[in-house]
Amino acid sequence: MNILSLEGVEKRYQSASGADLTILSDVNLSLVAGDSLSLVGPSGSGKTTLLGLCAGLDIVTSGSIALLGNKLESLTEDQLADLRKEGVGFIFQNFQLLPTLTAIENVMVPMELKGMSGIYERAKELLKEVRLEDRIHHYPDQLSGGEQQRVAIARAFANDPKILFADEPTGNLDTETGQLIEELLFAMNKNQGTTLVLVTHDPELAMKANRQIQIKGGKLVGG
Numbered sequence: 001m002n003i004l005s006l007e008g009v010e011k012r013y014q015s016a017s018g019a020d021l022t023i024l025s026d027v028n029l030s031l032v033a034g035d036s037l038s039l040v041g042p043s044g045s046g047k048t049t050l051l052g053l054c055a056g057l058d059i060v061t062s063g064s065i066a067l068l069g070n071k072l073e074s075l076t077e078d079q080l081a082d083l084r085k086e087g088v089g090f091i092f093q094n095f096q097l098l099p100t101l102t103a104i105e106n107v108m109v110p111m112e113l114k115g116m117s118g119i120y121e122r123a124k125e126l127l128k129e130v131r132l133e134d135r136i137h138h139y140p141d142q143l144s145g146g147e148q149q150r151v152a153i154a155r156a157f158a159n160d161p162k163i164l165f166a167d168e169p170t171g172n173l174d175t176e177t178g179q180l181i182e183e184l185l186f187a188m189n190k191n192q193g194t195t196l197v198l199v200t201h202d203p204e205l206a207m208k209a210n211r212q213i214q215i216k217g218g219k220l221v222g223g
């Protein structure tokens, strides 16, 4: 089954001076359940923009994206939010933890939204998996960058997503913790069949995915 497919996707922004900026053009891609894909490319090539479009956080200028059987450009904001809640996990490059909630509360949010039960215990378990069991009641500003990233990773796993988007998930981590996160990501891909889309600058991590795609100047190359 097609989990994600993109046809002729284009994203343009209007610059402050009114000029048209083309960020992504002619992007075509198709992923089935259980696929893992790494996306590699220079800074500014459109990686974060592309992930945001695929996850329904942003809307294409032209072209079409189907995610979990839904045409994203025909959904309302509420329908997009429901789709993300039910089936999508996202690890943001800048974490995006809620500053007024503790680590464990941040991890509980997606499960609360989805109406899952036993969520405190599960959140605790997820934080243990990323080795933060002794930081569960810390607020984001009481955590290091790497620790915040691990909370964001635990949160992305929380709703048992069918597809997980990870924007440089090991970017702020030391080698050992990065290794642990890689293992968790690929274990989820293997054991639960979660489709994995990851942006990374780490060639070793990129090679662990079963498909590699490069992006340059907003266009996909290879894959």
Ligand SMILES: Nc1ncnc2c1ncn2[C@@H]1O[C@H](COP(=O)(O)OP(=O)(O)O)[C@@H](O)[C@H]1O
Pocket (backbone or CB within 6 Å): 013, 014, 021, 023, 041, 042, 043, 044, 045, 046, 047, 048, 049, 050
């Ligand atoms: N909201 C926006 N408005 C205008 N330009 C944007 C916006 N978001 C991103 N861009 C531009 O799109 C390009 C790609 O950005 P991004 O997707 O963040 O790249 P990457 O993640 O590969 O570093 C950059 O040139 C950036 O300045």
Ligand SMILES: [Mg+2]
Pocket (backbone or CB within 6 Å): 047, 048, 049, 093, 167
């Ligand atoms: Mg980026």
